Amino acid sequence: MPASQLIDSLEGKVIVSVQAYVGEPMRHPETMAQMARACELGGAAAIRCQGLSDISAIKGRVEVPVIGLWKEGHDGVYITPTLRHARACVAAGADIVAIDATDRPRPDGLTFEETVKGLADEGVAIMADCASMEDVRRGFAAGCAVCSTTLSHGTAAIDCTMGDGPDVDLLRAATEEFPGMPVICEGRVHTPDDVRAAFDAGAWSVVVGTAITHPTSITSWFVDAARA
Numbered sequence: 001m002p003a004s005q006l007i008d009s010l011e012g013k014v015i016v017s018v019q020a021y022v023g024e025p026m027r028h029p030e031t032m033a034q035m036a037r038a039c040e041l042g043g044a045a046a047i048r049c050q051g052l053s054d055i056s057a058i059k060g061r062v063e064v065p066v067i068g069l070w071k072e073g074h075d076g077v078y079i080t081p082t083l084r085h086a087r088a089c090v091a092a093g094a095d096i097v098a099i100d101a102t103d104r105p106r107p108d109g110l111t112f113e114e115t116v117k118g119l120a121d122e123g124v125a126i127m128a129d130c131a132s133m134e135d136v137r138r139g140f141a142a143g144c145a146v147c148s149t150t151l152s153h154g155t156a157a158i159d160c161t162m163g164d165g166p167d168v169d170l171l172r173a174a175t176e177e178f179p180g181m182p183v184i185c186e187g188r189v190h191t192p193d194d195v196r197a198a199f200d201a202g203a204w205s206v207v208v209g210t211a212i213t214h215p216t217s218i219t220s221w222f223v224d225a226a227r228a
Helices: 001-007 029-041 052-059 085-094 112-120 133-142 169-176 192-200 216-228
Strands: 015-019 045-050 066-069 096-098 125-129 146-148 185-186 205-208
Touching: 001 125, 015 029, 015 185, 029 045, 029 052, 045 052, 052 085, 066 085, 066 146, 085 096, 085 112, 096 112, 112 125, 112 133, 125 133, 133 146, 133 169, 169 185, 169 192, 192 205
Parallel strands: 015 045, 015 205, 045 066, 066 096, 096 125, 125 146, 146 185, 185 205
Antiparallel strands: none
């Protein structure tokens, strides 16, 4: 599917992030693939997933687009930190590759723009994971297919707990500055009301992760409520 058609297919839709933390019982490619298929049956328009094994397993199980990334490390740029990581995600089956869109140094010495150009020259659709309005501008200027609010909470979306809901302020600022451009809301989307708020703020798509695919966190929310 051409990149433009792929992005158009996500407009007004929910994307589900299917990821598990290191050391958790659900962290297994087959388990993630089953979870992804269940989300697809529930209406997910795309699956966002992490790691080459998970990307490959999920790509073989679902028919919707797969947004792939590869996390390495915990500090600085660790979401698909190098051009090599991004190319590996493509080889594993990712239809879109998510990369950190900040201007922080990358392990291979390339700038964000150089990384995007290397992928764009190969026809790869890129999702820019942003922490600020400057990142959104950088992402679209470099030619990324979509920009997301993934890093606006100071942590990757998979690491978000209940928090204060999605970053609607950044989302609204981005959609107002780039009307009609695909800006995706990701991070701390935990309720249907959060999804509606994101779309009301102009989101192209909304990514839901923890609230759907992380039973440990979901269980803890109910347990905490019981204790309170």
